[in-house]
Amino acid sequence: SEHTPGTWRYQLPSPFTCPAVLSSVEKLAVCPLASTEIWYEGNRLDNDGSSTSASPSVYGERADSSQTQPQASGTQLPSAPADATNDAAETEQATKASSSVGGNANEVTQPAASSPSSSSSSPWSRSPICRRVGRDEFCAFTHRGFAAGEGIALITTPARILVLGSQPPLDIPASQSDSSPSSNTDTDGVDYTDALITGKGVGLVAVRPIRAGRRLAMRTASTPAVMVDDRAFTGLRRDDLAALLAQAIVALPEPHQARFLNLSATASDGDKDDSGLARVFRIFATNAFKTTVKLGADAAVAAGVPSGPEAGIDFHSTFTEVSRLNHECSPNLGYYFDSVTLSHKVYAVRDILPGEELTISYVDVIQPRSVRNERLHTTWSFTCSCPRCTAEAHVVAESDDRVAHMLQLRRELDDYSASATPEKAELLVTLYELEGLEVRIYEAYYRAALEWNGVGDATRAMKYARLCLDKGLSLRGPDRPFIDSMRGLISSPTEHWSWRFRVKK
Numbered sequence: 001s002e003h004t005p006g007t008w009r010y011q012l013p014s015p016f017t018c019p020a021v022l023s024s025v026e027k028l029a030v031c032p033l034a035s036t037e038i039w040y041e042g043n044r045l046d047n048d049g050s051s052t053s054a055s056p057s058v059y060g061e062r063a064d065s066s067q068t069q070p071q072a073s074g075t076q077l078p079s080a081p082a083d084a085t086n087d088a089a090e091t092e093q094a095t096k097a098s099s100s101v102g103g104n105a106n107e108v109t110q111p112a113a114s115s116p117s118s119s120s121s122s123p124w125s126r127s128p129i130c131r132r133v134g135r136d137e138f139c140a141f142t143h144r145g146f147a148a149g150e151g152i153a154l155i156t157t158p159a160r161i162l163v164l165g166s167q168p169p170l171d172i173p174a175s176q177s178d179s180s181p182s183s184n185t186d187t188d189g190v191d192y193t194d195a196l197i198t199g200k201g202v203g204l205v206a207v208r209p210i211r212a213g214r215r216l217a218m219r220t221a222s223t224p225a226v227m228v229d230d231r232a233f234t235g236l237r238r239d240d241l242a243a244l245l246a247q248a249i250v251a252l253p254e255p256h257q258a259r260f261l262n263l264s265a266t267a268s269d270g271d272k273d274d275s276g277l278a279r280v281f282r283i284f285a286t287n288a289f290k291t292t293v294k295l296g297a298d299a300a301v302a303a304g305v306p307s308g309p310e311a312g313i314d315f316h317s318t319f320t321e322v323s324r325l326n327h328e329c330s331p332n333l334g335y336y337f338d339s340v341t342l343s344h345k346v347y348a349v350r351d352i353l354p355g356e357e358l359t360i361s362y363v364d365v366i367q368p369r370s371v372r373n374e375r376l377h378t379t380w381s382f383t384c385s386c387p388r389c390t391a392e393a394h395v396v397a398e399s400d401d402r403v404a405h406m407l408q409l410r411r412e413l414d415d416y417s418a419s420a421t422p423e424k425a426e427l428l429v430t431l432y433e434l435e436g437l438e439v440r441i442y443e444a445y446y447r448a449a450l451e452w453n454g455v456g457d458a459t460r461a462m463k464y465a466r467l468c469l470d471k472g473l474s475l476r477g478p479d480r481p482f483i484d485s486m487r488g489l490i491s492s493p494t495e496h497w498s499w500r501f502r503v504k505k
Protein backbone atom coordinates (compact mmCIF):
# COMPACT_ATOMS: atom_id res chain seq x y z
CA SER A 1 0.00 0.00 0.00
CA GLU A 2 1.15 3.49 -0.66
CA HIS A 3 0.09 4.60 2.74
CA THR A 4 2.23 3.30 5.50
CA PRO A 5 1.15 4.27 8.98
CA GLY A 6 4.07 6.25 10.27
CA THR A 7 6.07 6.23 13.41
CA TRP A 8 6.50 9.97 13.57
CA ARG A 9 6.41 11.80 16.79
CA TYR A 10 3.90 14.51 16.10
CA GLN A 11 0.32 14.44 15.09
CA LEU A 12 -0.99 16.44 12.22
CA PRO A 13 -3.06 19.36 13.37
CA SER A 14 -6.66 18.55 14.10
CA PRO A 15 -9.24 18.82 12.64
CA PHE A 16 -7.85 17.05 9.62
CA THR A 17 -10.44 16.81 6.92
CA CYS A 18 -10.25 15.15 3.59
CA PRO A 19 -11.53 16.91 0.50
CA ALA A 20 -14.81 15.58 -0.77
CA VAL A 21 -13.42 15.61 -4.29
CA LEU A 22 -11.33 12.51 -3.56
CA SER A 23 -12.85 9.06 -4.02
CA SER A 24 -12.93 6.72 -1.05
CA VAL A 25 -10.01 4.74 -2.46
CA GLU A 26 -7.96 7.89 -2.83
CA LYS A 27 -8.92 8.97 0.66
CA LEU A 28 -7.39 5.77 1.95
CA ALA A 29 -4.16 6.72 0.23
CA VAL A 30 -3.96 10.34 1.23
CA CYS A 31 -6.40 10.89 4.09
CA PRO A 32 -5.96 7.97 6.47
CA LEU A 33 -7.51 9.75 9.40
CA ALA A 34 -10.68 10.67 7.64
CA SER A 35 -11.23 7.33 6.02
CA THR A 36 -9.91 4.76 8.45
CA GLU A 37 -9.74 6.42 11.84
CA ILE A 38 -6.08 5.45 11.98
CA TRP A 39 -4.22 8.47 13.24
CA TYR A 40 -0.86 8.83 11.66
CA GLU A 41 1.68 11.10 13.10
CA GLY A 42 3.29 13.61 10.87
CA ASN A 43 6.94 14.41 11.17
CA ARG A 44 7.95 17.94 11.97
CA LEU A 45 10.95 19.94 11.12
CA ASP A 46 13.45 21.65 13.23
CA ASN A 47 13.75 25.15 11.97
CA ASP A 48 16.08 26.58 14.53
CA GLY A 49 18.88 26.44 11.99
CA SER A 50 21.13 24.34 14.19
CA SER A 51 21.22 21.39 11.85
CA THR A 52 21.64 23.34 8.66
CA SER A 53 24.04 25.78 7.20
CA ALA A 54 21.17 27.79 5.78
CA SER A 55 21.66 31.50 5.73
CA PRO A 56 18.77 33.09 7.59
CA SER A 57 17.87 36.15 5.60
CA VAL A 58 20.45 37.08 3.02
CA TYR A 59 18.88 37.17 -0.39
CA GLY A 60 20.72 37.16 -3.65
CA GLU A 61 19.57 38.49 -6.97
CA ARG A 62 18.02 35.83 -9.13
CA ALA A 63 18.45 36.92 -12.70
CA ASP A 64 16.94 33.95 -14.41
CA SER A 65 18.05 33.10 -17.90
CA SER A 66 15.26 35.19 -19.27
CA GLN A 67 16.70 38.23 -17.60
CA THR A 68 20.08 38.03 -19.17
CA GLN A 69 21.25 40.18 -22.00
CA PRO A 70 19.56 39.22 -25.24
CA GLN A 71 21.93 37.47 -27.54
CA ALA A 72 23.55 39.93 -29.86
CA SER A 73 24.18 38.78 -33.36
CA GLY A 74 27.61 40.32 -33.20
CA THR A 75 30.14 40.88 -30.47
CA GLN A 76 28.75 42.58 -27.39
CA LEU A 77 30.45 45.41 -25.66
CA PRO A 78 32.31 43.90 -22.75
CA SER A 79 30.94 46.47 -20.35
CA ALA A 80 27.31 45.75 -21.12
CA PRO A 81 25.70 44.24 -18.01
CA ALA A 82 23.36 41.30 -18.14
CA ASP A 83 20.25 43.30 -17.62
CA ALA A 84 17.89 43.34 -20.54
CA THR A 85 14.26 43.36 -19.71
CA ASN A 86 12.49 40.99 -21.99
CA ASP A 87 12.21 37.38 -22.70
CA ALA A 88 9.45 35.25 -23.96
CA ALA A 89 9.78 32.41 -21.52
CA GLU A 90 9.73 34.62 -18.48
CA THR A 91 6.45 36.16 -19.36
CA GLU A 92 4.66 32.88 -19.69
CA GLN A 93 2.12 33.04 -16.94
CA ALA A 94 1.54 29.53 -16.00
CA THR A 95 3.52 26.42 -15.87
CA LYS A 96 2.81 23.77 -18.45
CA ALA A 97 2.20 20.92 -16.12
CA SER A 98 -0.37 18.91 -17.94
CA SER A 99 1.87 17.21 -20.41
CA SER A 100 5.40 17.73 -19.22
CA VAL A 101 5.36 15.70 -16.07
CA GLY A 102 6.82 12.32 -16.79
CA GLY A 103 9.64 10.09 -15.75
CA ASN A 104 10.02 6.57 -14.54
CA ALA A 105 8.07 4.98 -11.74
CA ASN A 106 8.96 6.77 -8.54
CA GLU A 107 9.80 4.95 -5.39
CA VAL A 108 7.38 5.42 -2.49
CA THR A 109 9.21 6.13 0.71
CA GLN A 110 8.48 6.78 4.30
CA PRO A 111 10.28 9.91 5.37
CA ALA A 112 13.79 8.84 6.28
CA ALA A 113 14.71 8.50 9.91
CA SER A 114 17.68 10.72 9.23
CA SER A 115 15.39 13.49 8.09
CA PRO A 116 15.33 16.80 9.90
CA SER A 117 15.06 16.37 13.59
CA SER A 118 11.82 17.01 15.35
CA SER A 119 10.96 20.01 17.41
CA SER A 120 7.66 20.78 19.05
CA SER A 121 8.08 24.45 18.16
CA SER A 122 8.30 23.80 14.43
CA PRO A 123 5.36 25.01 12.40
CA TRP A 124 5.96 22.42 9.69
CA SER A 125 4.27 19.09 9.27
CA ARG A 126 5.18 16.49 6.69
CA SER A 127 3.15 14.13 4.54
CA PRO A 128 3.04 10.49 5.64
CA ILE A 129 4.50 9.27 2.38
CA CYS A 130 7.11 10.69 0.10
CA ARG A 131 8.28 9.88 -3.42
CA ARG A 132 11.83 9.25 -4.46
CA VAL A 133 13.40 10.07 -7.81
CA GLY A 134 17.02 9.01 -7.97
CA ARG A 135 18.69 10.43 -4.88
CA ASP A 136 15.97 13.01 -4.25
CA GLU A 137 13.13 12.30 -1.86
CA PHE A 138 10.14 14.60 -2.26
CA CYS A 139 7.54 15.11 0.45
CA ALA A 140 4.72 17.57 1.06
CA PHE A 141 5.53 20.01 3.87
CA THR A 142 2.82 22.22 5.28
CA HIS A 143 2.94 25.37 7.39
CA ARG A 144 -0.65 25.97 8.51
CA GLY A 145 0.00 29.27 10.22
CA PHE A 146 1.72 30.97 7.28
CA ALA A 147 0.22 34.27 6.07
CA ALA A 148 -2.08 34.81 9.03
CA GLY A 149 -3.52 31.33 8.91
CA GLU A 150 -3.83 30.98 5.13
CA GLY A 151 -1.27 28.20 5.25
CA ILE A 152 1.15 27.06 2.58
CA ALA A 153 2.35 23.66 1.35
CA LEU A 154 5.64 22.94 -0.41
CA ILE A 155 6.53 19.77 -2.29
CA THR A 156 10.28 19.56 -2.09
CA THR A 157 13.12 17.71 -0.38
CA PRO A 158 13.73 17.68 3.39
CA ALA A 159 17.06 19.44 2.81
CA ARG A 160 15.42 22.26 0.92
CA ILE A 161 12.60 22.74 3.42
CA LEU A 162 15.23 23.15 6.12
CA VAL A 163 16.82 25.92 4.08
CA LEU A 164 13.56 27.65 3.17
CA GLY A 165 12.10 27.23 6.65
CA SER A 166 15.14 29.00 8.07
CA GLN A 167 14.73 32.20 6.11
CA PRO A 168 11.96 34.77 5.84
CA PRO A 169 9.11 34.63 5.23
CA LEU A 170 8.81 30.90 5.98
CA ASP A 171 10.76 31.10 9.23
CA ILE A 172 7.81 32.23 11.36
CA PRO A 173 7.84 29.92 14.38
CA ALA A 174 4.69 28.08 15.33
CA SER A 175 4.37 30.20 18.46
CA GLN A 176 4.16 33.39 16.43
CA SER A 177 1.99 32.19 13.62
CA ASP A 178 -1.76 32.34 13.61
CA SER A 179 -2.80 28.81 12.88
CA SER A 180 -6.51 29.51 13.00
CA PRO A 181 -7.91 29.40 9.50
CA SER A 182 -8.35 32.84 8.05
CA SER A 183 -11.90 33.89 7.34
CA ASN A 184 -11.50 37.05 5.36
CA THR A 185 -14.88 37.60 3.89
CA ASP A 186 -14.63 41.37 4.09
CA THR A 187 -14.72 42.63 0.53
CA ASP A 188 -14.55 46.34 1.45
CA GLY A 189 -11.58 47.86 -0.28
CA VAL A 190 -11.19 44.94 -2.68
CA ASP A 191 -10.97 46.19 -6.28
CA TYR A 192 -12.89 43.37 -7.96
CA THR A 193 -15.53 40.73 -7.66
CA ASP A 194 -15.89 37.25 -9.14
CA ALA A 195 -18.11 36.94 -12.19
CA LEU A 196 -19.03 34.31 -14.75
CA ILE A 197 -17.57 35.43 -18.07
CA THR A 198 -19.10 33.98 -21.21
CA GLY A 199 -16.84 31.33 -22.67
CA LYS A 200 -14.17 31.73 -19.99
CA GLY A 201 -15.61 30.40 -16.73
CA VAL A 202 -15.05 32.52 -13.64
CA GLY A 203 -13.11 35.77 -13.97
CA LEU A 204 -12.46 38.89 -11.93
CA VAL A 205 -14.24 42.14 -12.78
CA ALA A 206 -13.37 45.64 -11.51
CA VAL A 207 -15.88 47.14 -9.08
CA ARG A 208 -14.31 50.61 -9.08
CA PRO A 209 -12.02 52.65 -11.32
CA ILE A 210 -8.43 51.47 -11.03
CA ARG A 211 -5.80 53.93 -12.17
CA ALA A 212 -2.85 52.80 -14.28
CA GLY A 213 0.09 51.95 -12.05
CA ARG A 214 -2.01 51.16 -8.98
CA ARG A 215 -1.52 47.92 -7.11
CA LEU A 216 -4.63 45.80 -7.05
CA ALA A 217 -6.28 45.54 -3.63
CA MET A 218 -6.72 41.79 -3.23
CA ARG A 219 -9.12 39.78 -1.13
CA THR A 220 -6.51 37.46 0.34
CA ALA A 221 -2.81 37.41 1.02
CA SER A 222 -1.92 36.31 -2.56
CA THR A 223 0.48 33.72 -1.26
CA PRO A 224 0.46 30.24 -2.83
CA ALA A 225 -1.62 27.33 -1.62
CA VAL A 226 1.02 24.94 -2.91
CA MET A 227 4.51 25.26 -4.37
CA VAL A 228 6.03 22.33 -6.27
CA ASP A 229 9.80 22.15 -6.57
CA ASP A 230 10.77 22.17 -10.25
CA ARG A 231 12.82 19.01 -9.67
CA ALA A 232 9.71 17.22 -8.39
CA PHE A 233 7.71 18.69 -11.23
CA THR A 234 10.07 17.43 -13.90
CA GLY A 235 11.16 14.20 -12.19
CA LEU A 236 8.00 12.72 -10.69
CA ARG A 237 5.45 10.71 -12.60
CA ARG A 238 2.14 12.47 -12.92
CA ASP A 239 0.23 10.15 -10.56
CA ASP A 240 2.99 10.36 -7.96
CA LEU A 241 2.97 14.13 -8.10
CA ALA A 242 -0.84 14.02 -7.86
CA ALA A 243 -0.61 11.91 -4.70
CA LEU A 244 1.79 14.37 -3.09
CA LEU A 245 -0.36 17.29 -4.20
CA ALA A 246 -3.41 15.72 -2.57
CA GLN A 247 -1.46 15.29 0.65
CA ALA A 248 -0.32 18.88 0.48
CA ILE A 249 -3.84 20.16 -0.07
CA VAL A 250 -5.54 18.16 2.67
CA ALA A 251 -3.04 19.47 5.21
CA LEU A 252 -3.87 23.13 4.44
CA PRO A 253 -6.31 25.06 6.62
CA GLU A 254 -9.82 24.37 5.40
CA PRO A 255 -10.63 27.76 3.78
CA HIS A 256 -7.50 27.71 1.65
CA GLN A 257 -8.01 24.04 0.83
CA ALA A 258 -11.59 24.76 -0.26
CA ARG A 259 -10.51 27.68 -2.46
CA PHE A 260 -7.90 25.48 -4.14
CA LEU A 261 -10.41 22.69 -4.79
CA ASN A 262 -12.86 25.22 -6.20
CA LEU A 263 -10.45 26.38 -8.92
CA SER A 264 -10.99 25.37 -12.50
CA ALA A 265 -9.36 22.23 -13.88
CA THR A 266 -8.78 22.07 -17.60
CA ALA A 267 -8.40 18.61 -19.06
CA SER A 268 -6.06 18.34 -22.00
CA ASP A 269 -7.24 16.60 -25.16
CA GLY A 270 -7.66 12.89 -24.63
CA ASP A 271 -7.40 13.07 -20.85
CA LYS A 272 -10.31 10.94 -19.67
CA ASP A 273 -9.23 10.31 -16.08
CA ASP A 274 -11.97 11.76 -13.86
CA SER A 275 -10.65 10.53 -10.52
CA GLY A 276 -10.23 12.94 -7.65
CA LEU A 277 -6.44 12.69 -7.80
CA ALA A 278 -6.49 13.54 -11.49
CA ARG A 279 -8.65 16.54 -10.68
CA VAL A 280 -6.27 17.76 -7.98
CA PHE A 281 -3.43 17.46 -10.48
CA ARG A 282 -5.39 19.29 -13.18
CA ILE A 283 -6.27 22.13 -10.80
CA PHE A 284 -2.58 22.53 -10.06
CA ALA A 285 -1.63 22.31 -13.75
CA THR A 286 -4.27 24.76 -14.91
CA ASN A 287 -3.44 27.37 -12.34
CA ALA A 288 0.27 27.17 -11.54
CA PHE A 289 2.77 29.97 -12.10
CA LYS A 290 6.51 29.73 -12.43
CA THR A 291 8.06 31.22 -9.33
CA THR A 292 11.62 31.44 -8.02
CA VAL A 293 12.55 31.73 -4.36
CA LYS A 294 15.83 33.61 -4.11
CA LEU A 295 18.59 32.35 -1.87
CA GLY A 296 21.69 33.81 -0.32
CA ALA A 297 25.07 32.16 -0.86
CA ASP A 298 25.04 29.76 2.11
CA ALA A 299 21.42 28.84 1.57
CA ALA A 300 22.11 28.10 -2.09
CA VAL A 301 24.86 25.65 -1.15
CA ALA A 302 22.61 23.96 1.41
CA ALA A 303 19.77 23.74 -1.13
CA GLY A 304 22.03 22.28 -3.81
CA VAL A 305 21.67 25.11 -6.32
CA PRO A 306 24.54 27.01 -7.90
CA SER A 307 25.32 30.00 -5.70
CA GLY A 308 25.86 33.47 -7.05
CA PRO A 309 23.66 36.42 -7.81
CA GLU A 310 21.18 34.21 -9.64
CA ALA A 311 20.77 31.64 -6.88
CA GLY A 312 17.25 30.44 -6.26
CA ILE A 313 14.95 27.44 -6.22
CA ASP A 314 12.42 27.22 -9.03
CA PHE A 315 8.87 26.27 -8.12
CA HIS A 316 5.53 25.89 -9.85
CA SER A 317 3.02 27.55 -7.56
CA THR A 318 -0.75 27.70 -7.44
CA PHE A 319 -2.40 30.76 -5.93
CA THR A 320 -6.11 30.70 -5.31
CA GLU A 321 -6.78 34.39 -5.93
CA VAL A 322 -4.75 35.45 -8.97
CA SER A 323 -5.59 32.11 -10.56
CA ARG A 324 -9.04 33.51 -11.29
CA LEU A 325 -7.61 36.03 -13.72
CA ASN A 326 -8.33 35.10 -17.31
CA HIS A 327 -6.01 35.61 -20.24
CA GLU A 328 -5.93 38.43 -22.77
CA CYS A 329 -3.24 39.17 -25.37
CA SER A 330 -3.19 42.86 -24.41
CA PRO A 331 -3.94 42.52 -20.69
CA ASN A 332 -4.85 45.36 -18.36
CA LEU A 333 -2.83 43.92 -15.46
CA GLY A 334 0.81 43.04 -14.93
CA TYR A 335 2.28 41.13 -12.02
CA TYR A 336 5.42 39.74 -10.52
CA PHE A 337 6.25 37.20 -7.86
CA ASP A 338 7.81 38.81 -4.82
CA SER A 339 10.28 36.27 -3.47
CA VAL A 340 10.64 38.16 -0.20
CA THR A 341 6.97 37.81 0.77
CA LEU A 342 6.14 34.82 -1.48
CA SER A 343 3.24 36.79 -2.90
CA HIS A 344 1.97 37.96 -6.24
CA LYS A 345 1.95 41.71 -6.71
CA VAL A 346 -0.58 42.74 -9.33
CA TYR A 347 -0.73 46.20 -10.95
CA ALA A 348 -3.05 47.94 -13.41
CA VAL A 349 -1.11 48.76 -16.59
CA ARG A 350 -3.76 51.14 -17.89
CA ASP A 351 -6.81 52.85 -16.45
CA ILE A 352 -9.56 50.32 -15.77
CA LEU A 353 -13.26 51.13 -15.53
CA PRO A 354 -15.81 49.48 -13.23
CA GLY A 355 -17.31 46.45 -14.94
CA GLU A 356 -14.18 45.80 -17.02
CA GLU A 357 -12.75 42.30 -16.75
CA LEU A 358 -9.29 42.15 -15.16
CA THR A 359 -6.85 40.15 -17.27
CA ILE A 360 -3.24 39.00 -17.40
CA SER A 361 -1.33 37.31 -20.19
CA TYR A 362 -0.58 33.60 -19.90
CA VAL A 363 1.89 33.53 -22.79
CA ASP A 364 4.46 35.74 -24.43
CA VAL A 365 2.27 38.34 -26.12
CA ILE A 366 5.00 39.45 -28.53
CA GLN A 367 4.38 36.54 -30.87
CA PRO A 368 2.11 36.15 -33.89
CA ARG A 369 -1.50 35.26 -33.19
CA SER A 370 -1.10 31.69 -34.46
CA VAL A 371 1.78 31.01 -32.06
CA ARG A 372 -0.05 32.56 -29.11
CA ASN A 373 -3.15 30.52 -29.80
CA GLU A 374 -1.27 27.30 -30.35
CA ARG A 375 0.30 27.70 -26.92
CA LEU A 376 -2.99 28.64 -25.26
CA HIS A 377 -4.74 25.71 -26.85
CA THR A 378 -2.07 23.16 -26.01
CA THR A 379 -1.77 24.16 -22.40
CA TRP A 380 -5.16 25.57 -21.39
CA SER A 381 -7.42 24.17 -24.11
CA PHE A 382 -8.95 27.45 -25.22
CA THR A 383 -8.71 29.70 -28.22
CA CYS A 384 -8.32 33.36 -27.41
CA SER A 385 -11.27 35.63 -28.10
CA CYS A 386 -9.53 38.91 -27.31
CA PRO A 387 -9.52 41.79 -29.85
CA ARG A 388 -5.95 41.05 -30.95
CA CYS A 389 -7.04 37.52 -31.86
CA THR A 390 -10.54 37.98 -33.25
CA ALA A 391 -10.33 41.20 -35.24
CA GLU A 392 -10.94 41.13 -38.98
CA ALA A 393 -8.31 39.30 -40.97
CA HIS A 394 -6.56 42.40 -42.26
CA VAL A 395 -6.39 43.87 -38.73
CA VAL A 396 -4.88 40.66 -37.35
CA ALA A 397 -2.43 40.61 -40.27
CA GLU A 398 -1.43 44.18 -39.40
CA SER A 399 -0.93 43.19 -35.75
CA ASP A 400 1.23 40.19 -36.73
CA ASP A 401 3.23 42.48 -38.97
CA ARG A 402 3.87 44.87 -36.09
CA VAL A 403 4.94 41.96 -33.90
CA ALA A 404 7.45 40.85 -36.55
CA HIS A 405 8.72 44.42 -36.79
CA MET A 406 9.08 44.65 -33.00
CA LEU A 407 11.08 41.44 -32.86
CA GLN A 408 13.33 42.64 -35.68
CA LEU A 409 13.91 46.00 -33.97
CA ARG A 410 14.74 44.31 -30.69
CA ARG A 411 17.31 42.13 -32.40
CA GLU A 412 18.93 45.19 -33.94
CA LEU A 413 18.86 47.23 -30.75
CA ASP A 414 20.28 44.41 -28.66
CA ASP A 415 23.25 44.03 -30.97
CA TYR A 416 25.64 46.49 -29.37
CA SER A 417 28.22 46.01 -32.07
CA ALA A 418 25.95 47.18 -34.86
CA SER A 419 24.51 50.54 -35.70
CA ALA A 420 21.08 50.78 -34.13
CA THR A 421 19.71 54.27 -33.53
CA PRO A 422 17.54 56.10 -30.98
CA GLU A 423 14.92 56.50 -33.71
CA LYS A 424 14.61 52.74 -33.94
CA ALA A 425 14.12 52.55 -30.18
CA GLU A 426 11.44 55.25 -30.34
CA LEU A 427 9.72 53.33 -33.11
CA LEU A 428 9.77 50.28 -30.84
CA VAL A 429 8.02 52.31 -28.11
CA THR A 430 5.33 53.32 -30.61
CA LEU A 431 4.78 49.74 -31.74
CA TYR A 432 4.33 48.54 -28.13
CA GLU A 433 1.76 51.31 -27.67
CA LEU A 434 -0.08 50.50 -30.90
CA GLU A 435 -0.32 46.83 -29.92
CA GLY A 436 -1.69 47.73 -26.46
CA LEU A 437 1.28 46.10 -24.78
CA GLU A 438 1.61 48.44 -21.82
CA VAL A 439 2.37 45.33 -19.80
CA ARG A 440 5.79 45.08 -21.52
CA ILE A 441 6.43 48.75 -22.38
CA TYR A 442 9.35 49.02 -19.95
CA GLU A 443 11.33 46.86 -22.38
CA ALA A 444 11.02 49.50 -25.07
CA TYR A 445 11.76 52.36 -22.63
CA TYR A 446 14.89 50.51 -21.53
CA ARG A 447 16.17 50.30 -25.08
CA ALA A 448 15.30 53.93 -25.77
CA ALA A 449 17.23 55.00 -22.65
CA LEU A 450 20.30 53.05 -23.77
CA GLU A 451 20.14 54.33 -27.34
CA TRP A 452 19.85 57.98 -26.35
CA ASN A 453 22.66 57.56 -23.87
CA GLY A 454 24.55 55.69 -26.54
CA VAL A 455 24.63 58.80 -28.71
CA GLY A 456 25.34 61.11 -25.77
CA ASP A 457 21.89 62.65 -25.25
CA ALA A 458 21.64 62.48 -21.47
CA THR A 459 18.34 64.36 -21.21
CA ARG A 460 16.40 62.01 -23.44
CA ALA A 461 18.21 59.01 -21.96
CA MET A 462 17.15 60.03 -18.46
CA LYS A 463 13.57 60.60 -19.59
CA TYR A 464 13.30 57.02 -20.88
CA ALA A 465 15.23 55.61 -17.93
CA ARG A 466 12.65 57.20 -15.60
CA LEU A 467 9.80 55.78 -17.65
CA CYS A 468 11.45 52.36 -17.59
CA LEU A 469 11.94 52.56 -13.84
CA ASP A 470 8.36 53.66 -13.23
CA LYS A 471 6.84 50.79 -15.21
CA GLY A 472 9.53 48.21 -14.52
CA LEU A 473 9.22 48.47 -10.74
CA SER A 474 5.57 47.48 -10.73
CA LEU A 475 5.78 44.97 -13.56
CA ARG A 476 9.01 43.16 -12.65
CA GLY A 477 9.77 44.17 -9.06
CA PRO A 478 12.71 46.04 -7.56
CA ASP A 479 15.36 43.30 -7.57
CA ARG A 480 16.21 43.31 -11.23
CA PRO A 481 19.50 44.16 -12.89
CA PHE A 482 17.78 46.40 -15.42
CA ILE A 483 16.23 48.42 -12.59
CA ASP A 484 19.68 48.96 -11.06
CA SER A 485 21.01 49.86 -14.48
CA MET A 486 18.32 52.50 -15.03
CA ARG A 487 18.91 53.93 -11.56
CA GLY A 488 22.60 54.19 -12.39
CA LEU A 489 21.88 55.91 -15.66
CA ILE A 490 19.58 58.45 -14.01
CA SER A 491 22.09 59.29 -11.30
CA SER A 492 24.99 59.67 -13.72
CA PRO A 493 24.42 59.13 -17.45
CA THR A 494 28.05 59.79 -18.34
CA GLU A 495 29.29 57.10 -15.97
CA HIS A 496 26.81 54.53 -17.23
CA TRP A 497 28.35 51.83 -19.45
CA SER A 498 26.15 52.94 -22.35
CA TRP A 499 27.41 56.52 -22.45
CA ARG A 500 28.19 57.29 -26.12
CA PHE A 501 28.71 53.58 -26.86
CA ARG A 502 27.15 53.90 -30.31
CA VAL A 503 29.46 56.70 -31.39
CA LYS A 504 32.71 55.60 -29.77
CA LYS A 505 33.39 53.15 -32.55
Ligand SMILES: C[S@@+](CC[C@H](N)C(=O)[O-])C[C@H]1O[C@@H](n2cnc3c(N)ncnc32)[C@H](O)[C@@H]1O
Pocket residue numbers: 199200201202203263264266286287323324325326327328380381382383384385386
Ligand atom coordinates in the same frame (compact mmCIF):
# COMPACT_ATOMS: atom_id res chain seq x y z
C1 LIG B 1 -6.08 30.13 -14.54
S1 LIG B 1 -7.72 29.67 -14.96
C2 LIG B 1 -8.56 31.20 -15.02
C3 LIG B 1 -9.82 31.21 -14.19
C4 LIG B 1 -10.91 30.32 -14.73
N1 LIG B 1 -11.68 30.99 -15.77
C5 LIG B 1 -11.82 29.83 -13.64
O1 LIG B 1 -13.01 29.65 -13.90
O2 LIG B 1 -11.34 29.58 -12.53
C6 LIG B 1 -7.40 29.24 -16.62
C7 LIG B 1 -8.61 28.69 -17.34
O3 LIG B 1 -9.56 29.72 -17.55
C8 LIG B 1 -10.09 29.64 -18.87
N2 LIG B 1 -9.67 30.86 -19.60
C9 LIG B 1 -8.75 31.77 -19.21
N3 LIG B 1 -8.66 32.78 -20.08
C10 LIG B 1 -9.52 32.50 -21.08
C11 LIG B 1 -9.87 33.15 -22.30
N4 LIG B 1 -9.30 34.30 -22.67
N5 LIG B 1 -10.81 32.58 -23.07
C12 LIG B 1 -11.39 31.40 -22.73
N6 LIG B 1 -11.10 30.73 -21.59
C13 LIG B 1 -10.17 31.26 -20.77
C14 LIG B 1 -9.52 28.40 -19.50
O4 LIG B 1 -10.41 27.36 -19.26
C15 LIG B 1 -8.24 28.19 -18.71
O5 LIG B 1 -7.86 26.83 -18.69
